[in-house]
Amino acid sequence: MYTPKYDLSRLGIVSVIFNPVRYRSRYERYDKFRDHMARSGVNLFTVECVFESATRFGLAPQRFEVTRPGNPRHIQVVAPSIMWMKENLINIAVQQLPPTIDRIAWIDADVEFEHLNWPHLTMKALDRYPIVQMFKTGYFTGPSGKKEILRRDHSFGYSIRHNKPIYPHRPHWYAHQGYAWAMHRNTFNAIGGLIDFCIVGSGDLHFAYALLGRVEETFPRGLHRDYRMQVSNWGDGVARAAGNGTFVGYVDVNLYHRWHGSRANRNYTSRL
Structure with a gap:
């Protein structure tokens, strides 16, 4: 299929990295991701966060590993607490992108x-x-x-466009909510950026279901009412921008997620 060539200077790719335990493998995965972005011919903007209080928790002193001061595509953030999250960093990066960029994407640095x-x-x-x-x-x-595929998931965007049954607890069909999203920059600004207060995760889950106007379905039992209200208010703006899913699509390409441990050990639900 013929694919027209676009001016990729209009597209800004944002990726974040923070590594309080300083796993060497995380930096190695980022290096592979950075090289993949370079081969793809895109502008990669990396925001790296270090934690000034790391030693209080018995962690090694922090330093920036993959970003350099003075590099216009590198953003360095020093946080007072290890309770940080990628959505905050993505929002910071988008605010600092050149004005000529009118389309943005945020991509996990462990995919290809x-x-x-x-x-x-x-x-x-x-x-x-x-x-x-x-x-x-x-x-x-x-x-x-790549020779060892443990699972295959269709994207949330694909599931929307093909009218697949979408439920948070995936009884029949699991629609993957994360990995990589792109958006018109003015749409991103209209929703006020990504949700920035999910200190234990679930940002991808909230965002995906908010696109459908169904963010309340992502709330686990016992979630504090103030948190529910704050997420719901943010989700209303996302739903309006997305037309409750009408204005959401997907890119017709597949991707690979690099191994960095079993999904079963990540406690996606229990950590809430």
């Missing part, structure tokens, strides 16, 4: 797209929809890499 034309496919999808998830199928790889 199947084909290098994904930036042009993303721009094409954004011609039709103001919000797109940047893959059709995500392959969760094992320790041996």
